[in-house]
Amino acid sequence: MADSSLPTIQQPTVGRLRLGRVAPHVLGAASAVALGAAALPAQAQQASQPAQLPTIAVEGEKPAAAEGYRVEQSASPKFTAPLLDTPKSVTVIPQEVIQERAATSLTEVLRTTPGISLGSGEGGTAIGDRPFIRGFDAMSSTYIDGLRDTGAQSRDTFNLEQVEVTKGPSGAMVGRGATGGVLNLVSKTAKAEDFTAGSLTLGTDMTKRATADVNRVIDNNIAFRINAMAHDGEVAGRDEVDITKFGFAPTVTFGLNKPTRLTLSYFHFQTDGLPDYGHTFDPRTGKPISVSRDNFYGLTSRDFRETYYDGLTAQLEHDLTDNTVLRNTTRYAYAQNHYIVTKPDWNTGTATSPVNILTNGRIERETRSRNADTETVVNQTDLQSEFDLGGFKNAAITGIELAREQTKNRGYTLSPSSTQGDLYNPNSSDPYTGTITTSSQFANTRVATMAIYAIDTIALAPQWDLNLGLRLDDYRTNSYGTTQNGAFDGSRHDTFVNYQTGLVYKPMPNGSIYVAYGTSTNPVGSSAGEGGDEGNVAANNETLKPEENRSYELGTKWDLLNKTLSLTGAVFRTEKENARVSGVTNTAEQLPVGKQRVDGFEVGFAGNLTRAWKLFGGYTFLKSEIVDDGPNASNDGKEFPSIAPHNISLWTTYDLTRDWVVGGGAIYTARRYANTANTYELPSYWRFDAMVGYKVTENVDVQLNVQNLLDETYYDATHAGQFATVAPGRTALLTTNFKF
Template sequence: MQSALVIRTKKKLSATAHLTGAVGVAIAAAPTAAQTAGSTKVAAAELPAVIVSGSAPNPFKTDGTSSIKTPGALLDTPRSITVIPQELIQSTASTSLTEALRTVPGIAFGAGEGGNPVGDRPFIRGYDAQASTFLDGMRDIGAQSREMFNIESVEVTKGPAGAYDGRGSAGGSINIVSKSPKLGSFAEGNLGVGNASYKRGAADANWQFSGHAAVRFNAMFQDAGVPGRDSTHQERWGFAPSVALGLGGPTRLTLSYYHMETNGLPDTGMPYDNPNFVPRTDGRPRTRLPGDGSPLKLPRNTYYGLADRDFRKDSADVATIRFEHDFSPALKLRNQTRIGRTRQDYLWTRPDGSFNGNIYYDMVWRRTNQRHGVSTTQANQTDLSGEFLTGAIKHKYAFGVEFSREKSENDGYTVATGNSRCPSGPGAASGYNCTTLYNPDPHDPWSGRIARNYNPTNHAATTASVYAFDSIALSKQWMLNAGLRFDHYRGEVRTARANGGAGPRSTHTRDDNLFNYQVGVVYKPVENASVYLSYGTSSTPAGAVVGQGSEPSGLAPTSAGSALSPEKNRSIELGTKWDVLRKRLALTAAIFRVETTNARITLEDGLAAMAGNKRVDGIELGFSGNVTDQWAVFGGYTHLKSELRNNGGSGAAFGASNGHAFPNTPSDSFSLWSTYQFLPNLTVGGGAYYVSKVWGSEARNNWVPSYWRFDAMAAYQLNKHVTLQLNVMNLADKVYYNQAYPAHYASIAPGRAAVFNVNLRY
């Protein structure tokens, strides 16, 4: 049932202003369909009373995704898919992918360390999705911290997605949808200031320069510290031009480019209060008892890095050409070609106080994590999609082929960090490589040597894929959804030179054929509701992350070649979706099981084997849309029961971790973001987020405690051009940890942050 929205006015305003005021979207001056699809300027007119038929204002509900592989409405899709729309991104003042993803329960975040680079490392349903992140449907393998200034929406698909995305994707995947040129002209701007020296400016301009062509330009600059963490800071800037020809016609060509750079002083986190006491033998008096494995309770501002030594510099460049042609409304062709390059260069301090017993003597060793890495991608993707009838049965299909070549070169630095046992004590005696547990000085005059190794490890992956999907409407009540994908995957690694760079390099390659499928059935008892059952698989070959993340076993020689076979993952899910309150509010619920049936493990004799088993059982609830015309909500709840059922282990450790929970997998997580339009020009809102205890490693007894976090916002629309918005994140100034590494340290989250934005639109 549709609602009738009545607009009555005698004032002399533009049509756009009438529509904006009636809908009442006071959140960050988001563009409306009327504004983006129409002409540059609408002449002022004396408007009579107008009745607009349609749905009520609905900023957070999304009916579909950008993928041609899921062509139907979300209601008719037998999978758990959450879309984070632009309005929610603006309302929550999210400026990074990590901040946006916090609104989706069931996603946790892992920390970077050692061989795992820093950057976005989401865990979906217990599985690492760092290498299962996509940009406009194409894999974005380079490790980085992604910005939001050029992002239209974020699509989170849960459960094994091998048929949709190819290798990996055991717990799900993330697809980032970029902003692109539109018909019509507009200009938007954002200026923000906040505590911790926060300063940000962003611009988004779209210009229609002919009947069917437009150019769009996005740019951003940000310089900010971290509330509650005085030493760390980051500066970042980027721009993204794009041009589209043939808009509104059957043949379209879009060219886009994205560039972003960051430069800052990384955070170091807090050491775990390790329960395993390591005694010293030099007579130094012990000052602490063994802890419980949670992070040490230290002042939030405690910082173990060195401000004059540590650094992080990242850059990302992506160029894309998209060609689309509609042969008819029922037959469409799309081709995308992409070239991308991501660079990471960093050296930062990780507080290492537990393994060597230093924390029991009030000391911390300043261990360094360092990386100089470059990854490149060349990819081409061609899709043919359409509709056809076989009798009374309607088909929506997609067929595609994809070819990609991904490479990475990972080098690092040699840093004079002294003796990890801190035999000389903290301070000058150790060359400032050791510091005190409670009073570290980030400005210690460290003068050690830093040297680039120039001895990289090289990774490469070549993939050729073919896939097909069909969504079949058997009747008004029954639908069948099926898809399959075949990938030929060739992984290659060339090791660094042995013996400190003086020895030879070795090369290892492996070829695998990956076949994955997905099938789901949907029953619609009424037009606005569905019940579905789905089954899907995915495969994770050796070397799947191409040196851009962590995996149980990399591509290297073993005593048995089968020990590098692809891991197999499968999932079964039963769910229901309801569009209620005149289809303004979407409600979802699902129960599921994700299982890896041949995980790579180490046997008692130290050899590798594909004999492990791990499983996640879960329940998921979700909601998005409007409760009333004024009240919008977005969020959900996820419960996960994860278990390492057969985790192996060498020697006496064999089977010791069986029954343990997955790392970075909270049992319970909840998120709620809600806004209410109290006045035509005033919207207020807030968020509540809960994450239960998270294990970094249950075997090591390292974990971070549960937490609640609360946010608040208020937005006031001064006129059709200017909106003022205030966001306060972590309203209670809660001390909590948002990343748990298996050993040594956990990342501490920012304190209370207040950001005031002026949003402009013309």
């Protein structure tokens, strides 16, 4: 683990990593660590027995995550039935789609899924992956292999098998948060075969990337696997913005194919880049200001972002019987997120009007900073079993979860903290002659969770299944620190219950219709793991009761064309009660009186239309509404910020010949309001991608991707309308993949 002491910067210069420095670290680490992984296999439901629950099989290797784009079973054991028979909307993005789209970040992966909007951090919310699922923030509802992954990060794809997006309140499955849904990142696991694989990528904007994937089996009892990655490149269409990152992930499993198995996994990932808050909004139009897309307002002599993550996981499994598995998983994780970023702003705090400032061609270069470290220890024990009770067949999982999270955040003090620059021709090389030191203000937050849960799928009749879930959480949090307004010290203790229920009817073996209801809870301080002010417990919020969320859903799922194509559809409503809103005269005051609602429907598809033609994507409609904003009545009836009412995503490939494949994608995101008052907005956009691949030999193929083919200027995200982050321009990537 890296030194967790908080660094002090005495001069405005920060060293930058380059690929030449990264590669030796990656190769050295890869050769020094032996690894492997085993995963519990999951059996798909047989079409001839529509109500039969999945058999728990614990011997042998995990089957392939997907056949083509279609996935039958979640990797999480908390899904006690195949996805076809699960009364929830679940989108699984398989590795094949990730690779074909040349997605190297979680952000790029999530573009593949309609119904997810992207947000940004600023001030009280740290920079990092911030997806909104069905209208609600899921930054603190991100999981790796079923365990909560705290600490704001910008994640890579090199160790991902697939990404699972569960939509709708999921408190019965995961506990706090999960208002709009949950992300579960499924790590690559060992296979019962020896192979060596990897890729080399060269691209526009100085992009260089290399990955390695090595799997070995020893005496059929020990499996090990290592994945490693090194990446260096700039961001298309953004002057000076770049990113360097590397990581490696070894695992080793003892007792492969034995009744008792032990898997040890380690994950290391770090980045060094120049952060980018994009452009300011124009108060005259309510849209991002009309300047060159390349305009970057940061300072290369001052701004930086460095992240660091170490995670160590141990999983012990024992087969009590052929149908019962006892599992214990423990993880320790340490995450750092340190940065200074320039926020372009027309508001100088002077009497001069914003319009005049824009007209005069000047921009304020404000700064935001973070110096946060997060430590997490979580232990989860569960019993997965299949049994008959009262004449009904059950597939159930029960468990206990214990977790402790601690975040320490000290920003940086800059003097001066703001300078001015040229709005239309900014110079990122302008010198910064001020001083940078570690701030005397700090915020420390601790969260302790104890929970018990049970989830069961009951076969009521040949065509009827009932899904039930219940979870009890004991949640304690406390925060202390200092701000510019003085010291704070607060604590909170909540006990809450969440549940889910769903009824599934199967008119045919390959189709299901379901109704479902679920709840979730957001206690005060529930975002503390992100290291943001929103996770602090203080006088303005420690007496507030938790936010309560509930969702109603009616959906259907069908496997067509001999189970090669999956189609899904759902209509839903999510409601939030006790939503925390700001006071009028004292905006720091929080009141638990708000109500919010999202109505919507979605359709999805994944699989093959023909042997040569594959499709993945869907459409989502969301109607968000601030039903009651408490004393801020002028916001009543307004839409949620950052949420697009219409979202389309499509990816398709076609095998022209045995050796040649072509593919393309389209993404449409409708206009999104940028602030609660709905006075600023991010414009709608279409983005198109293209791919062509050629199989050189049975072991080597070459793939060319062009992302944002038409070089569209569009904006990814915002935070309360304070800035608009600019998405990458046209990017071309040439990748050689190999596997022996």
